[in-house]
Amino acid sequence: AFENMKLSLLNASHTLLSYPSFLGGYRKVDAAMHDERIRKFVRAFMDEDITPYVPAPKDTDLEAYKQCLVERFGNRMVSDQVARLCFDGASKFPVYVMPNLEKMIADDASGKRQNVEFKRVAYLFAAYRHYLKYQVDDNGDAFEVADPWLTVDDHKAIDSDDALDFLG
Secondary structure (H helix, E strand, C coil): CHHHHHHHHHHHHHHHHHHHHHHCCCCEHHHHHCCHHHHHHHHHHHHHHHHHHCCCCCCCCHHHHHHHHHHHHCCHHHCCEHHHHHCCHHHHHHHHHHHHHHHHHHHHHHCCCCCCCCHHHHHHHHHHHHHHHHCECCCCCECCCCCCCCCHHHHHHHHCCCHHHHHC
């Protein structure tokens, strides 16, 4: 149960903040987390998109764990490079993002949860595609993508003018 909580909260949140932050010109996680928009985005993702699907292990205070993660992400002394979080997204999405997205879709389709919002996850996919396709951040700085497991077909979908090809 703890491993599922970690994958869903820590790793998925790292993935969520990585591409929008990198595209926004942030290179360190702590700097990105000091941007209130990103901090609120990450916390809303944890609270609304992850928490309903992550059973907390016995004797675990899920709210305290989430707050600890947010504080850790914003701590300059243990900060990480955003580029490292962006590395190998093709391997991270199936493990960290898709399981909860599939649960969100199932709950929305069945009516189990009302008002399921997909905007944060949709924004993550859009940012990931933009990162892969254009390889330039909002400051106009070009960068190299480090995503070694992308296939020829993946690159065709990324390069397509139709964003739906990327989701296919």
